[in-house]
Amino acid sequence: MCWPKEAISNFFGNLQRPLIIVNDLLQGKGRDAPGDTGRLVLNSTVGIGGLFDVATLAGLEQHDEDSGQTLAKWGVPDGPYVQNRAFLIHDGNPPNGDDDLFDELLMEEQEQRWCRCRPQLRGVL
Numbered sequence: 001m002c003w004p005k006e007a008i009s010n011f012f013g014n015l016q017r018p019l020i021i022v023n024d025l026l027q028g029k030g031r032d033a034p035g036d037t038g039r040l041v042l043n044s045t046v047g048i049g050g051l052f053d054v055a056t057l058a059g060l061e062q063h064d065e066d067s068g069q070t071l072a073k074w075g076v077p078d079g080p081y082v083q084n085r086a087f088l089i090h091d092g093n094p095p096n097g098d099d100d101l102f103d104e105l106l107m108e109e110q111e112q113r114w115c116r117c118r119p120q121l122r123g124v125l
Contacts, residue, residue, distance in 0.1 A: 014050025023065035
């Protein structure tokens with residue numbers, strides 16, 4: 001991957017880190033939360049706002065917890081669920097679906113910005 005694409009990917013991954021920390025705690029994975037918090041702080045400061053993944057170079061393990069896993073941990077069954085602000089019905093599995101309700105609501109604005117600029121970036125990069 002070329003470095004501009006990787007930097008953009010790192011930046012948006014860093015924006016999701018607070019959600020991962022919250023999901024660590026809600027899933028009872030208290031030992032993962034400090035490491036993920038360290039990743040957020042290190043990448044946000046030394047990694048220049050998350051553009052560079054300094055935490056991986058420092059040996060901090062990356063976790064990928066999301067709201068779907070949290071809902072599964074708390075016993076939410078599979079089935080149709082409400083998704084997105086438009087309240088579209090999605091016939092799927094909330095714990096394992098690609099678009100988790102809570103993550104989608106919290107990251108919707110950033111993802112919309114990213115999607116708007118993606119075609120121009122692909123043409124340039």
